[in-house]
Amino acid sequence: MCGIHGFYRFDGRAVERAHLSAMGDVTRHRGPDDEGQHIEPGGRCGIAMRRLSIIDLAGGHQPISNADDTLWVVCNGEIYNFRELRQELQARGYRFKTGSDSEVLLHLYDLHGDDFVHRLDGMFNFALWDARRQRLLIGRDHLGVKPLYVHQSASLLAFATEAKALLALPGMQPALNREVLGDYLHLGYVPAPHSMFAGIRKLPPATLLSVDAQGVREWRYWRLPQTVDRTVGEAEWVERIRAGMEAAVQRQMVADVPIGAFLSGGVDSSAVVAYMARHSDQPIRTYAIGFEGGEAEQLYNELPYARQVAGLFGTEHREIVVRPDVVGLLPRLLWHMDEPVADSAFITTYLVSEFARRDVKVILSGVGGDELFGGYRRYLGGHYLDKLARLPLWSRRLMARTAGLLPSDRHSKVLNTLRLARGLLASSELAPDDRYRHYLQVLPRDDVAALTRGQPGGSDALAAAFAAAGNDDALNRMFAVDAETQLPDDLLLLTDKMSMAVSLECRVPLLDRALVELAASIPESLKVRNGRLKHLMKSALADVLPPDILDRRKRGFGTPMGAWLKQQLAPVLRRLLAADVVRDRGLFDPAVVARLVADHEAARIDGTDALLALMNLEIWSRVHLDRHSVDDVTAELKSLIA
Structure with missing residues (x-):
């Protein structure tokens, strides 16, 4: 695990070691244990890394080269099947210098060319320099667990x-990518291949990019399977899921x-802990937050459930109960995030990561289970609409029109139920794709247009994703x-950035590639049944977890941010979104912003x-665009609530 970086020059100038070092200094938090560089003789290309030592602590220094130094690699992440690949390569005569998982990339590439990536099971991004072909190849893992950013100009990539x-490279000046504001306000994150910085883009998941004297080429090497298998019975699916989850946890x-x-x-998370306990001869260390x-805060308190599972599997359980200094956290965390998000889970993820890091260097998470096996409430839209369909048409239309009169607040049990009912009723007459959009959107596109005074909204990431999703199975289409x-541009991005901070x-x-491909082939009718989310997954875990854990009410891994915005964060919110601040930033209509605050x-x-x-975008702008220090922005915000 580390951070990788580097560049390839088109203009004939030599790569300077100091420039690689400056890039590494910025990401020291990703790899405090070690650093390394390789600059190609002649200086056309340089690759480098910051290392967090996980496997082969003494010998896994990067960059790693092959026997004759014609291939060099830096890799961030983990290759979980590296031992099997290593044995296969050794049987073919390849000799290894280290015990590192990253070294298998070199010899697989030598054997299979660019197709080597199909053999990898892991989370990774990498850069591989082929001196024989004077060619740089970079890539990102299948699901996009590890991020990778790219800048290209006439002189370099x-x-x-x-x-x-x-931004540490000479001549790089931070600037806002205005073309993505529409998607950001609509979805709450910036979808790939874009980023919030002008001139910097994200390499999409499962993508390779090569650069050589012939130019730059980019291609997708894997996509989620979209063929549902309806020939397999439920009992067989249960066995396959159980075996797949256990194998994935054991590998990782x-x-x-x-x-x-x-x-x-x-x-x-309980399933992950259960299978970890099964394959460990020592008590598993577990970490929880409240x-x-x-x-409002108690709605997010899951500590009693965590204690129950910890006791069931005899873990060394540690928990932390916090009243976080959110004002003090936000500038620092948004520096680490690189891009603003509207998902408050990035705060929780950071706090529990910081707590766990006192004991361990590696943590396993249950991220991805909801997507794979149908765990989100938005997947129940069809179930409830079937019930609504039994009502007369006039009554359904009346409820849809009056849904907006219901109060809306997620931080009270009663008001949260009304909020969910309001969303269901408001979307009841929409087509399935539009209903999905309604559930997920932060702001409707009409409201985005009003905020931005009708400026072009840029691309429509959801429309593009739906166009590529040809599955006629509604739930797998949403998946x-x-x-x-x-998943890659919000949930996995914040998970990576906040843990590596x-x-x-x-x-x-749970995002193991084999398990993902298995889940993609399961029919909707088995994943969710009679309003029971994750029906098939829960059936597979029936002999592993108790019923009160399997069927407890779902709660997202976030914060009571809505309540905080009305209480302790209210002065910060009102100042950051005040008319003069919004007007000076020049992005949004101050009157529309003021109405949004008042309605909330x-x-x-x-x-x-x-x-x-909106608030995170303003803080992000002060840190990254205005180049104010994190400490100065923090002090300014704290003065508002003093």
């Missing part, structure tokens, strides 16, 4: 695990350092869209995500 490393426990697990007490405070958009490697075994405070809407998107 540069890459880095974090966008801010690219490989490490030469202590490992642990995040444990919320939900189905996904919030101090009132009703395909999730895998192209929210504290030099913690976070693995996601009056519970006419649940504007939590939209306001967080």
